[in-house]
Amino acid sequence: MNRPYEESEKERVWRLLSQAGLIDIPPDDFPERIKEAKRVVMGRLGELLEGTTNIQERESAAYSLATLKRLETTLCRSGKPRSSD
Amino acid sequence: MRPSAKQAGTHTDWPPEKGQIITFKSGNALRTGVVKEARWGLVWLDFVLEDGRVIPEHKILDHPEPPVWRKAEEVTQDEREAWEWRLVSMAEAGLDPHDQEQSFWAELNQYLAYTYLRFKQPGHQLPNAEKNGV
Numbered sequence: 001m002n003r004p005y006e007e008s009e010k011e012r013v014w015r016l017l018s019q020a021g022l023i024d025i026p027p028d029d030f031p032e033r034i035k036e037a038k039r040v041v042m043g044r045l046g047e048l049l050e051g052t053t054n055i056q057e058r059e060s061a062a063y064s065l066a067t068l069k070r071l072e073t074t075l076c077r078s079g080k081p082r083s084s085d
Numbered sequence: 086m087r088p089s090a091k092q093a094g095t096h097t098d099w100p101p102e103k104g105q106i107i108t109f110k111s112g113n114a115l116r117t118g119v120v121k122e123a124r125w126g127l128v129w130l131d132f133v134l135e136d137g138r139v140i141p142e143h144k145i146l147d148h149p150e151p152p153v154w155r156k157a158e159e160v161t162q163d164e165r166e167a168w169e170w171r172l173v174s175m176a177e178a179g180l181d182p183h184d185q186e187q188s189f190w191a192e193l194n195q196y197l198a199y200t201y202l203r204f205k206q207p208g209h210q211l212p213n214a215e216k217n218g219v
Contacts, residue, residue: 010151010152010153010154011151013128013151013154013202014151014152014154016201016202016205017128017198017201017202020201022194022197022198022201023143023198024141024143024144024194025193025194025197027182027183027184027185027190028183030182030193030197033197034197036201037197037200037201040200040201040204040205041200041204043204043206044204044205044206047206060162060165061204063166063169064165064169064200064203064204067169067172067173068200070173070176071172071173071176071193074173074176074177075176075182078176078179078181
């Protein structure tokens with residue numbers, strides 16, 4: 001069965017993730033990718049806070065942001081440079 | 086390698102099943118492993134090998150193009166929160182995401198991809214996109 005929409009949607013997701021460098025993250029790039037993810041979530045959270053609807057999505061965004069911050073803090077605290085690998 | 090293991094190859098027998106041998110890209114090398122189980126992550130399908138390594142579908146040779154992705158809206162709140170809790174627990178337990186192809190690396194990678202897809206708004210481009218030449 002020909003399902004052109006589904007194919008193009010898969011390709012779009014692949015392109016988005018490739019562009020963002022999120023398909024296969026080199027371990028040394030995690031701190032930067034976490035920062036970028038935080039920027040995306042904060043941007044969306046800012047938009048959500050301007051409205052009065054989407055309370056559930058607002059809570060999800062806030063929760064995700066908190067998770068990213070915890071991950072960033074923990075990995076930063078325990079991080080060891082591995083550039084010689 | 087077990088003599089009973091069968092090599093996974095063509096799309097017709099995709100995805101590889103338990104006990105099949107897969108060949109996958111690992112850095113600049115090709116490696117093989119025996120599939121223990123396939124499991125859906127937040128975005129893509131991961132294959133857990135018998136030695137514990139976790140290989141995303143798109144790193145396996147001869148995977149279908151483009152790979153099948155989950156839509157962000159298919160992930161339930163419970164599933165996402167369980168994933169987040171697990172990630173934070175692994176980080177706080179001192180697991181190192183430099184251990185590529187291990188669970189922490191695999192789950193953190195999927196979480197960042199999922200978070201990006203879920204919250205990114207059209208027209209917002211990350212600085213990294215330019216760096217990656219697109």
